[in-house]
Amino acid sequence: MKSPILSVESVDLAYGKAQVLHGVSLSVEPGEMVFIAGRNGAGKTTLLRTIAGFLPRAAGTVRYEGKDLGTVRPESVARSGIRYVAQDKRVFGKLTVRENIEIAAHVSGERVQEAVDRIVATYPPMEKFLDGSAGSLSGGQRQILLIGRALVGSPKLLLVDEPTEGLAAGTIEDIFRLLDGMKGRLSFLIVEQNLPVIARLADRVYLMKEGKIDRELATREEIEAPDSVERYL
Amino acid sequence: MIGTLIYGLTIGGILYIISIGLSLTFGTMRIVNFAHAFVYALGAYLLITAFRKMGLSFLAAAGFGVLAVLPVAYVIEAYVIRRLYGESLDYAIIATYAVLLIGVDLIKWVWGASPISLNDPIGKDVEILGVSLPVYRLVIITLAFVIYGGLYLFFRKTIVGKIVIAGLDDKDAVRSLGIDVDRYFSIVFLLGSGLAALGGVLYAPITSVHPYMGFQILLLCFAVVIVGGMGSLHGTFLSAFALGMVISLTGRFWGPAAETMVFVVMAVVLIFKPIDV
Numbered sequence: 001m002k003s004p005i006l007s008v009e010s011v012d013l014a015y016g017k018a019q020v021l022h023g024v025s026l027s028v029e030p031g032e033m034v035f036i037a038g039r040n041g042a043g044k045t046t047l048l049r050t051i052a053g054f055l056p057r058a059a060g061t062v063r064y065e066g067k068d069l070g071t072v073r074p075e076s077v078a079r080s081g082i083r084y085v086a087q088d089k090r091v092f093g094k095l096t097v098r099e100n101i102e103i104a105a106h107v108s109g110e111r112v113q114e115a116v117d118r119i120v121a122t123y124p125p126m127e128k129f130l131d132g133s134a135g136s137l138s139g140g141q142r143q144i145l146l147i148g149r150a151l152v153g154s155p156k157l158l159l160v161d162e163p164t165e166g167l168a169a170g171t172i173e174d175i176f177r178l179l180d181g182m183k184g185r186l187s188f189l190i191v192e193q194n195l196p197v198i199a200r201l202a203d204r205v206y207l208m209k210e211g212k213i214d215r216e217l218a219t220r221e222e223i224e225a226p227d228s229v230e231r232y233l
Numbered sequence: 234m235i236g237t238l239i240y241g242l243t244i245g246g247i248l249y250i251i252s253i254g255l256s257l258t259f260g261t262m263r264i265v266n267f268a269h270a271f272v273y274a275l276g277a278y279l280l281i282t283a284f285r286k287m288g289l290s291f292l293a294a295a296g297f298g299v300l301a302v303l304p305v306a307y308v309i310e311a312y313v314i315r316r317l318y319g320e321s322l323d324y325a326i327i328a329t330y331a332v333l334l335i336g337v338d339l340i341k342w343v344w345g346a347s348p349i350s351l352n353d354p355i356g357k358d359v360e361i362l363g364v365s366l367p368v369y370r371l372v373i374i375t376l377a378f379v380i381y382g383g384l385y386l387f388f389r390k391t392i393v394g395k396i397v398i399a400g401l402d403d404k405d406a407v408r409s410l411g412i413d414v415d416r417y418f419s420i421v422f423l424l425g426s427g428l429a430a431l432g433g434v435l436y437a438p439i440t441s442v443h444p445y446m447g448f449q450i451l452l453l454c455f456a457v458v459i460v461g462g463m464g465s466l467h468g469t470f471l472s473a474f475a476l477g478m479v480i481s482l483t484g485r486f487w488g489p490a491a492e493t494m495v496f497v498v499m500a501v502v503l504i505f506k507p508i509d510v
């Protein structure tokens with residue numbers, strides 16, 4: 001068996017006195033696209049932010065490529081090859097689309113033009129917005145920019161929080177195609193509530209409830225079984 | 234009238250140069266930095282030492298004043314400001330106010346408490362529309378515009394500036410791209426401190442240099458920052474010149490009310506545009 005690129009082991013997390021994550025364990029294999037689903041307030045965002053280094057764990061370990069991430073800061077987590085795309089779909093609105101990409105390229109040392117070309121290749125309509133304010137993009141275009149921006153510098157693991165939340169059906173299809181096109185090329189841990197998207201893309205699904213992983217769906221039959229994911233949404 | 238205008242623009246220019254650092258520190262680090270006033274006064278005192286004691290030209294002494302302040306600002310940033318990240322606003326006010334008080338005592342200890350005055354370093358006038366105006370003031374006004382343009386280019390065209398703009402907008406997102414955004418905020422802090430010192434240096438020949446000069450200017454700069462919008466580059470510029478004009482116009486008709494009027498304007502702005510701190 002391959003060793004997982006990410007393994008989360010018995011993680012507890014509390015905001016002050018309120019414990020939100022209780023002994024959460026999960027893993028992502030190289031090249032795998034793993035989804036997390038669960039109701040509002042289940043602790044999905046908290047889990048991703050913990051892995052991304054924004055929140056200090058009360059207990060448990062997070063290993064990336066076998067190494068304990070310890071108590072490192074988000075910028076070090078990112079530099080080790082993990083990118084986190086937050087739920088809020090906020091881009092750097094005062095900068096242009098190209099400048100958003102330029103900032104992502106700054107640390108990785110990737111050439112800005114190369115990164116821009118790659119994003120335009122996956123989503124051609126972006127070309128005409130490159131020098132416009134990123135703040136005036138639509139929700140879907142922002143999400144595409146956010147994912148594209150996160151891919152600059154060739155990370156090995158992408159953490160994405162609800163990429164299709166609040167988007168129109170056609171736009172969800174754009175995001176789906178973007179994710180589908182990258183499947184297998186790097187590893188993903190995606191929080192998602194959209195059933196069809198999960199069913200079409202997931203290699204495995206973790207179902208969260210009240211700060212715990214309640215169930216894992218490891219086969220296509222389990223994922224596609226009626227009511228399996230739905231009961232948790 | 235043109236004299237009043239030029240005086241207003243001069244005060245506005247100096248207020249702008251000093252306020253910009255205050256505004257940026259609030260925008261980037263969410264800290265109201267009283268220690269800024271110490272850095273401002275220190276710039277003026279270092280100028281005097283370099284000019285009077287070391288025998289440098291005014292220009293060289295001014296450069297010395299601005300640069301010599303940077304290590305001091307660095308220490309304030311690394312040992313006080315950086316420890317206040319995420320603390321409540323009032324905690325930061327108390328801590329930076331303490332730095333200001335210590336700084337004022339330090340100035341009294343090194344340079345004494347009595348005011349020092351400097352002559353106009355250019356000492357020439359030009360005649361514009363029949364009014365004779367000190368060239369030095371025109372230089373200050375020009376410098377304020379040059380700094381405004383320079384900062385605009387810095388924030389628009391350099392990667393450091395763009396990272397700061399992005400960080401002002403969404404700090405966590407910049408961090409998740411692997412960028413240690415606090416380092417860039419520190420650069421901005423030093424830049425703002427250098428400008429405060431420059432403000433002190435430029436103002437020294439116009440007013441008198443004394444240990445408490447920082448307190449006086451600080452209140453005016455707070456007014457500028459509040460009227461212009463905390464962390465707003467353009468707002469600070471416009472509001473500095475507007476309040477500079479308020480000071481010179483009020484002063485023309487009723488001297489004692491000149492600075493009070495600034496706070497009346499600030500209060501009016503606060504009533505109509507409440508700030509969200």
Ligand SMILES: Nc1ncnc2c1ncn2[C@@H]1O[C@H](COP(=O)(O)OP(=O)(O)OP(=O)(O)O)[C@@H](O)[C@H]1O
Binds near residue numbers: 015020039041043045
């Ligand atoms: N900064 C915070 N401070 C205190 N409690 C928080 C904080 N952020 C989240 N919580 C609480 O932690 C719990 C989990 O929140 P979290 O945002 O992780 O849920 P989620 O599964 O992502 O929900 P959603 O589907 O709405 O995004 C909730 O009860 C929430 O109120």
Ligand SMILES: [Mg+2]
Binds near residue numbers: 045046161
């Ligand atoms: Mg969430």
